[in-house]
Amino acid sequence: MSNRTLLKVDRLEVRYGAIDAIKGISLHVDQGEIVTIIGGNGAGKSTLMKTISGLEPAAAGHVMFDERDITSMPGHLRLPLGIAQSPEGRQVFPDQSVLDNLLLGAYHRKDTQTDIDSDIEEQFTIFPRLRERQNQMAGTMSGGEQQMLAIARALMSRPRLLLLDEPSLGLAPLIVKEIFSVIRMLKERGVTILLVEQMANQALAVSDRAYVLETGRITLEGKGSELRRNPKVRAAYLGDHG
Incomplete structure (x- = not known):
């Protein structure tokens, strides 16, 4: 390191x-x-x-x-x-789909659509639930799912x-455990x-x-x-x- x-x-x-x-x-x-x-x-x-x-x-x-x-x-x-922040209280865009929230995380990037699509795929691998919910409005998801989306959206900026x-x-305790295992995985990825x-x-x-x-x-x-x-x-x- x-x-x-x-x-x-x-x-x-x-x-x-x-x-x-x-x-x-x-x-x-x-x-x-x-x-x-x-x-x-x-x-x-x-x-x-x-x-x-x-x-x-x-x-x-x-x-x-x-x-x-x-x-x-x-x-x-x-x-x-x-520098990307996943803010307190999640603050996802409730009237946008999960996919649109992820795309908004990459709005400042000048990469090709292929690169951005590849990063979306990576977020779906880290957070499988977001793949299932990709067309759902973010505001209708559970708190845990919104937290996963907030972290994934921040990661889309390649921080x-x-x-x-x-x-x-x-x-809920089970979701907390899941969030911390994601944090460990992100550390392993550098x-x-x-x-x-x-x-x-x-x-x-x-x-x-x-x-x-x-x-x-x-x-x-x-x-x-x-x-x-x-x-x-x-x-x-x-x-x-x-």
């Missing part, structure tokens, strides 16, 4: 009016890694993801992608660089960095992933490294396996109060 740093967040601050949502945090994601950010509600996890993808402006600090400063770059220009924001939120996830145990199990975010600050960082064993993390996020 290459140790080349793909994403570097340096002393980042994000504010909503007078509220400091992100308070000077620094982190990095190396190529080929899965890095997880865990933290409670209101910790600033989704704000961080939105700032990396360009949906939320930074008040101070820097976001670097592949050694390029993208702090002030609009979100729609970050996608062609290789160099995939941002997964709460992929297990509101899903996809670099920054994952924000409430299911801390599963997330740390698939992660190379992780950061704990509390009220806008990073309070702990380390290997996923180390944080899984950390008593503070176990008590706060893994339901271990013994």
Whole structure:
């Protein structure tokens, strides 16, 4: 695995009016890694993801992608660089078919239709249920199917960095298991992933490294396996109060 740093967040601050949502945090994601950010509600996890993808402006600090400063770059220009987000709450296009949602994921690409068709076929291999549902309106599918579609749509942009924001939120345990096995498979294929996830145990199990975010600050960082064993993390996020 290459140790080349793909994403570097340096002393980042994000504010909503007078509220400091992100308070000077620094982190990095190396190529080929899965890095997880865990933290409670209101910790600033989704704000961080939105700032990396360009949906939320930074008040101070820097976001670097592949050694390029993208702090002030609009979100729609970050996608062609290789940053794709599967957002919290899925946000598929409900009145479009599954197939149209996938095609929208590739809208900025200048490849041939053959290449795009080949990538659609690849998504159907990763998510067989989407093949069965390809002509169905996305809004009529189950939450789990919509989550699979949101990830597949992000993958259609051929991302160099995939941002997964709460992929297990509101899903049945069986579907959560399926989503995490897909995340493992993507890692094996060399996809670099920054994952924000409430299911801390599963997330740390698939992660190379992780950061704990509390009220806008990073309070702990380390290997996923180390944080899984950390008593503070176990008590706060893994339901271990013994």
